[in-house]
Amino acid sequence: MTERVLIKDLSALADGPVSVSGWVETVRDQKKVQFVVLRDESGAVQLVNPRNSDADGVVIADEPATTISALTQGSFVTVTGQLKHDERVKLGGIEIKLDSLTVSTFALAETPIAADSGIDKRMDWRFLDLRVPRNALIFRIQTTLEHAFRTYWVERDYVELHTPKLMSSPSESNAELFKLDYFDTTAYLAQSPQHFKQMAQSAGFGKIFDIGPVFRADPSFTSRHATEYTGVDAEISWIDSHEDVMTMQEELLVAGFTAVAAKHGAEIKELFDVDVVVPSIPFPRIPLLEAKEIVASRGHVVDRNDDDMDPEGERQIAAYVEETFGHQFVFLTDYPTSIRPFYHMHSDENDALTKSYDLIFRGTEITTGAQREHRVDVLEAQAVAKGLDPNELSVYLDFFRYGVPPHGGFGMGLARVLMLLLHQGNLREVTYLFRGPTRLAP
Amino acid sequence: MTERVLIKDLSALADGPVSVSGWVETVRDQKKVQFVVLRDESGAVQLVNPRNSDADGVVIADEPATTISALTQGSFVTVTGQLKHDERVKLGGIEIKLDSLTVSTFALAETPIAADSGIDKRMDWRFLDLRVPRNALIFRIQTTLEHAFRTYWVERDYVELHTPKLMSSPSESNAELFKLDYFDTTAYLAQSPQHFKQMAQSAGFGKIFDIGPVFRADPSFTSRHATEYTGVDAEISWIDSHEDVMTMQEELLVAGFTAVAAKHGAEIKELFDVDVVVPSIPFPRIPLLEAKEIVASRGHVVDRNDDDMDPEGERQIAAYVEETFGHQFVFLTDYPTSIRPFYHMHSDENDALTKSYDLIFRGTEITTGAQREHRVDVLEAQAVAKGLDPNELSVYLDFFRYGVPPHGGFGMGLARVLMLLLHQGNLREVTYLFRGPTRLAP
Numbered sequence: 001m002t003e004r005v006l007i008k009d010l011s012a013l014a015d016g017p018v019s020v021s022g023w024v025e026t027v028r029d030q031k032k033v034q035f036v037v038l039r040d041e042s043g044a045v046q047l048v049n050p051r052n053s054d055a056d057g058v059v060i061a062d063e064p065a066t067t068i069s070a071l072t073q074g075s076f077v078t079v080t081g082q083l084k085h086d087e088r089v090k091l092g093g094i095e096i097k098l099d100s101l102t103v104s105t106f107a108l109a110e111t112p113i114a115a116d117s118g119i120d121k122r123m124d125w126r127f128l129d130l131r132v133p134r135n136a137l138i139f140r141i142q143t144t145l146e147h148a149f150r151t152y153w154v155e156r157d158y159v160e161l162h163t164p165k166l167m168s169s170p171s172e173s174n175a176e177l178f179k180l181d182y183f184d185t186t187a188y189l190a191q192s193p194q195h196f197k198q199m200a201q202s203a204g205f206g207k208i209f210d211i212g213p214v215f216r217a218d219p220s221f222t223s224r225h226a227t228e229y230t231g232v233d234a235e236i237s238w239i240d241s242h243e244d245v246m247t248m249q250e251e252l253l254v255a256g257f258t259a260v261a262a263k264h265g266a267e268i269k270e271l272f273d274v275d276v277v278v279p280s281i282p283f284p285r286i287p288l289l290e291a292k293e294i295v296a297s298r299g300h301v302v303d304r305n306d307d308d309m310d311p312e313g314e315r316q317i318a319a320y321v322e323e324t325f326g327h328q329f330v331f332l333t334d335y336p337t338s339i340r341p342f343y344h345m346h347s348d349e350n351d352a353l354t355k356s357y358d359l360i361f362r363g364t365e366i367t368t369g370a371q372r373e374h375r376v377d378v379l380e381a382q383a384v385a386k387g388l389d390p391n392e393l394s395v396y397l398d399f400f401r402y403g404v405p406p407h408g409g410f411g412m413g414l415a416r417v418l419m420l421l422l423h424q425g426n427l428r429e430v431t432y433l434f435r436g437p438t439r440l441a442p
Numbered sequence: 443m444t445e446r447v448l449i450k451d452l453s454a455l456a457d458g459p460v461s462v463s464g465w466v467e468t469v470r471d472q473k474k475v476q477f478v479v480l481r482d483e484s485g486a487v488q489l490v491n492p493r494n495s496d497a498d499g500v501v502i503a504d505e506p507a508t509t510i511s512a513l514t515q516g517s518f519v520t521v522t523g524q525l526k527h528d529e530r531v532k533l534g535g536i537e538i539k540l541d542s543l544t545v546s547t548f549a550l551a552e553t554p555i556a557a558d559s560g561i562d563k564r565m566d567w568r569f570l571d572l573r574v575p576r577n578a579l580i581f582r583i584q585t586t587l588e589h590a591f592r593t594y595w596v597e598r599d600y601v602e603l604h605t606p607k608l609m610s611s612p613s614e615s616n617a618e619l620f621k622l623d624y625f626d627t628t629a630y631l632a633q634s635p636q637h638f639k640q641m642a643q644s645a646g647f648g649k650i651f652d653i654g655p656v657f658r659a660d661p662s663f664t665s666r667h668a669t670e671y672t673g674v675d676a677e678i679s680w681i682d683s684h685e686d687v688m689t690m691q692e693e694l695l696v697a698g699f700t701a702v703a704a705k706h707g708a709e710i711k712e713l714f715d716v717d718v719v720v721p722s723i724p725f726p727r728i729p730l731l732e733a734k735e736i737v738a739s740r741g742h743v744v745d746r747n748d749d750d751m752d753p754e755g756e757r758q759i760a761a762y763v764e765e766t767f768g769h770q771f772v773f774l775t776d777y778p779t780s781i782r783p784f785y786h787m788h789s790d791e792n793d794a795l796t797k798s799y800d801l802i803f804r805g806t807e808i809t810t811g812a813q814r815e816h817r818v819d820v821l822e823a824q825a826v827a828k829g830l831d832p833n834e835l836s837v838y839l840d841f842f843r844y845g846v847p848p849h850g851g852f853g854m855g856l857a858r859v860l861m862l863l864l865h866q867g868n869l870r871e872v873t874y875l876f877r878g879p880t881r882l883a884p
Binding site for chain 1: 549883
């Protein structure tokens with residue numbers, strides 16, 4: 001039997017017998033000849049089957065003609081035939097003249113979604129939606145991006161952690177929290193790996209990363225929020241300030257984007273009309289207060305009750321940075337303590353500011369990072385100042401009571417990076433199976 | 443300021459000024475000289491501080507002597523001093539004569555665990571337990587093993603998936619299931635990524651892997667069960683049988699073990715007294731029924747109500763394989779349908795058997811794998827035969843109705859592999875933060 005060949009590898013083969021497997025994209029069942037476009041995970045190819053006639057010129061109902069006539073879109077088949085290079089064939093300049101065709105599964109004839117279906121409908125039938133080459137490519141890009149991240153870290157002796165998602169206490173706040181019955185008690189789903197990343201510093205691990213799910217019982221329906229998403233987290237010891245975290249993160253992103261550009265740049269250009277730009281180092285850094293002045297000078301009044309930037313402000317500062325420095329990334333630094341969690345370290349010079357940052361990519365925040373407060377008395381005081389009960393934080397505070405080095409880290413939303421990298425407007429497009437307030441299936 | 447050096451890198455440096463950071467393991471505060479053993483993530487080194495005396499020979503309470511006298515075990519410090527190679531120093535033949543010492547955090551004086559603490563007590567104080575070099579090494583090994591797995595897959599064009607953990611229906615069974623309130627409905631925590639791995643085959647992804655948490659509301663307290671653990675999963679299309687899955691998995695394990703042996707073999711020998719054995723390919727394969735006969739001939743009667751092997755049977759067949767083939771792994775194949783889930787494909791020759799396997803490593807099961815039934819009518823009949831309601835499986839069955847290639851895969855418990863690789867008796871030892879019926883913290 002001929003070994004299966006991926007369709008992308010066909011053009012490099014000489015004319016002759018081949019076997020390919022995939023699903024039926026289109027069938028043109030003409031009187032004298034049948035054409036099938038077959039797609040696999042690597043590409044598409046045209047299959048040709050000239051129909052046989054009897055002595056009187058009447059078409060014979062033989063195989064594989066009869067099966068081809070019955071083929072539905074989406075049916076999975078394996079074919080053998082003769083590969084032929086022919087410049088006149090629009091689809092890659094090759095075709096396969098069929099010898100045999102074996103159907104693995106016939107698809108139901110009526111496909112529930114079409115190219116113009118709305119996003120909710122497409123999510124209902126996500127497994128069909130992902131057959132579209134552009135959509136499938138997203139997850140090949142994600143694979144490359146993540147592997148480049150991990151390789152960057154592994155080469156620098158980071159330890160990969162799998163922090164638990166079941167917790168005895170909330171990891172971030174009492175808001176947006178999923179709870180469940182856990183034998184005789186209650187468990188909470190981790191809103192971030194924050195506690196356990198910091199625990200690794202107390203354990204002396206030095207440098208760690210963790211890529212895994214985080215959960216937010218967030219009832220909002222924006223294009224940028226999900227109830228479950230993949231967090232890309234890192235935490236490192238013996239830093240002098242958040243600047244060390246930022247330096248690591250920009251190197252990490254350069255490693256990731258370099259790998260994506262090298263492996264998928266041409267496909268991304270073809271299917272998304274996007275040029276992958278590998279950012280230069282260092283990324284611009286602007287203190288938040290200065291950024292707000294810049295945004296104000298551009299005529300945008302930030303409309304919030306707190307000291308934070310708003311989404312339009314993020315877009316404006318990104319536009320400013322693009323115009324001024326030609327850069328798609330910007331670190332906003334020195335966030336006020338009022339809008340940061342209690343565990344961010346305060347600035348040495350100004351106790352109203354933190355040693356923290358957000359990273360903005362093409363106008364949208366993808367990361368919060370910070371140096372953490374490691375002095376337990378200061379940490380406890382900061383918790384109390386935020387209205388938290390130190391008793392509820394006792395497990396967490398213990399990590400600091402038995403010694404911990406200065407440390408910091410960041411959390412980054414994987415889907416947000418992909419969304420912005422590929423100029424998509426919605427996390428749903430770049431999440432394998434999106435989870436939102438009204439979306440739990442498939 | 444002198445840049446921080448990892449302790450493992452000191453011995454390659456020439457005598458002279460260095461800076462190291464880590465935590466205090468021991469202090470010997472003698473009259474004329476103070477010794478501190480300082481540990482970081484890479485090793486331990488002796489610090490020496492000869493005390494200064496006044497003209498009358500009375501010791502002066504100067505720095506860093508006074509701070510050293512106050513040091514508690516576990517305090518995190520940064521020191522600068524003069525590195526000196528000296529063969530007489532037992533700890534690596536080097537020491538650092540102190541110039542300065544800065545304390546980042548003093549640890550509480552009383553350490554709650556000791557070397558002989560029981561495992562539950564150690565788990566209570568896991569961040570201290572993980573400061574023990576042998577325990578920390580486990581997670582460096584895990585990092586290497588996983589990265590080698592992923593590299594094996596990425597080089598072969600697999601797509602890495604992050605399947606959702608929140609589901610609208612149970613992924614495996616109605617037993618051992620965690621439920622939670624999810625806005626106006628109920629969600630279940632994924633017991634495996636089974637549905638979504640198979641969905642990727644219907645989506646035409648071809649080859650995928652997924653490393654992430656899975657959840658089992660299993661009330662048992664054995665050394666081999668956890669309520670949350672890291673699953674290593676893969677699924678591939680266009681297989682001829684489960685044999686193709688087994689071939690991939692054995693190659694994967696060889697890649698992983700080769701990387702671990704190369705990077706950590708010497709440390710594993712030193713700290714665990716274990717030789718990492720890279721297995722030869724192919725692993726032995728024995729049909730389950732034959733394995734049970736072999737076990738019976740060795741005098742062990744399998745004591746179960748079903749057709750499965752029992753733990754002692756797994757140990758016996760592993761002993762047989764070790765004696766006969768000198769191999770630590772064995773695939774048990776062709777499990778009866780009675781003890782397999784409905785979605786395993788039945789054998790072509792014998793409808794009472796499945797095209798499935800378990801992989802036994804050093805006497806304990808680490809994997810279940812199978813070819814899946816991809817013909818929806820057969821799949822539905824098998825579900826009904828198991829007493830399942832096809833209506834409850836409708837989301838899953840849809841994946842098959844619109845076409846799917848023949849496919850199969852496996853799930854492997856990461857901690858089980860580590861436990862057996864390092865000759866440990868308990869998953870708790872090799873899990874960063876174990877979760878069991880009475881263990882939700884830290």
